[in-house]
Amino acid sequence: MSRQIFQLKMSLAGTRPPVWRRVLVPAGYTLDRLHRVVQHAMGWRDCHLHSFEIDALQYGEPDPDGELALHDELDVRLDAVLGKGSRFSYTYDFGDWWEHDLVVEDALTADPDERYPVCVAGERACPPEGIGGPPGYQALLEALVDQTAPVDxxxxxxxxxxxxxxxTFDPGSFDPDRATTLLHRFC
Known part of the structure; x- marks a missing residue:
C-alpha cells in the first residue's frame, strides 16, 4: 500500500518580506510530529509553548494545570483532520506570538526512494527567538538595512x-537542504 504525503506551505504571518517553507510530510503524522517539522523547517529552537488551530479546535500539549483548553496533539493524525486545500494555523511562543498560516497544497503518493519529511523550498531566515514577535522582527530588519552606519x-x-x-544573522538566507537534514535528524 502506498503512503500519502501532504505538501504543506507554511508562512510566518506578519512578516514582510515573507518568511515561508514548503515541506512534504507523511499524512499519517500526528500533530506533535508536525510541530517538530514546523520547528526544524522554520528554524525555531522549540523553547516555547505552541498550539495548532484546525476548524476552530485548539491542539497542543495538554496543560497539567488545565489553564489551556487544548486537545492532545498526540492523538490526532493529519489525515484525520486535514485534506488537500485545508487551511489551519500554528502559533509558537505565546509571548512573541509567532503565527504560522499553513495550507495543504497537495496530497501526493510517496516516492518509495524518498525519505520524509523533506523541505523542498522556502525563503528568508527565521527570525531570532525572543526578538519581540513581528514588530520586533520588523525593527530588526530596519536596523540591519545599513550595518555600516555607526551606532551614534x-x-x-x-x-x-x-x-x-x-x-552572522542574514535575514535573506535560507537553505532547504539544511532544513531537510534537520528534519531527517529530529523528525
Missing part, C-alpha cells in the same frame, strides 16, 4: 537589535 547614527535600540541578532 542608528540609535541605541537599533544597535541593541543588531547585537541581539548577532553578526
Amino acid at each position: 547614527l542608528v540609535g541605541p535600540r537599533q544597535a541593541m537589535l543588531r547585537d541581539w541578532a548577532g553578526s
